[in-house]
Ligand SMILES: Nc1ncnc2c1ncn2[C@@H]1O[C@H](COP(=O)(O)OP(=O)(O)O)[C@@H](O)[C@H]1O
């Protein structure tokens with residue numbers, strides 16, 4: 001369980017607060033997506049979760065972050081990292097070894113994992129990430145997506161209860177981005193690992209996350225289930241978040257009293273919504289239900 005209470009933070013020398021009065025609870029086993037425009041404070045929040053803020057980035061810090069009972073201010077970040085593993089935005093900076101196998105090994109040795117457990121942990125983390133075949137590869141020769149998986153495998157080998165990822169798909173194509181999310185879902189569902197992911201691709205967040213948190217100018221402007229958050233179109237636009245087009249279509253239909261159900265956030269749900277319309281909606285003056293142009 002993670003508790004964030006009245007958290008405010010201003011980087012040393014900065015004129016404004018990067019985080020301002022954040023309150024947010026994240027229960028075990030959650031899968032939370034954090035979204036918001038550039039500079040909203042998403043990375044700073046992820047640093048606050050692992051104690052890098054304020055231990056490595058000093059500044060004015062108020063409030064508290066409690067990770068599985070540990071106050072991040074009271075203990076050093078390496079204590080937190082046993083509970084909460086972080087995959088940072090800059091993957092290359094995070095890699096410390098030359099070869100994939102060593103990247104996992106260093107972390108396990110650092111955590112003083114018993115020697116007879118190490119081989120099993122490396123094998124299972126690489127296999128779970130689907131990169132068992134990359135074990136002996138030189139990291140610098142890997143693609144962006146493969147490096148992401150190495151970084152995630154290195155974290156999962158340590159078996160933290162929470163994984164925080166800051167824009168892990170930023171440089172990946174749609175297919176590789178999806179694969180990362182599918183792998184995170186597996187970690188979440190099969191191993192109960194809490195996933196907290198900062199991500200700009202709202203369609204992926206809508207499909208995979210249980211909850212969404214929207215950041216706007218250092219504040220947590222909205223949070224709730226994906227469906228709940230998507231209802232707040234105007235606040236999302238204000239926070240610079242583009243909602244899926246199918247959701248906008250659902251909102252427009254609701255405004256015209258043509259649809260009363262939950263807002264769709266993917267194509268499948270949009271199809272269900274449209275089917276319910278064609279069975280229930282009375283033909284409206286000026287609307288041609290027979291053929292019509294494809295909405296865009
Ligand atoms: N190391 C730093 N020193 C001073 N200000 C920073 C530092 N890192 C980020 N900031 C500022 O904090 C605010 C939030 O940044 P950040 O958390 O990186 O936002 P996001 O990840 O949502 O783009 C921005 O105004 C940014 O300029």
Ligand SMILES: [Mg+2]
Pocket residue numbers: 042043044089166
């Ligand atoms: Mg960021």
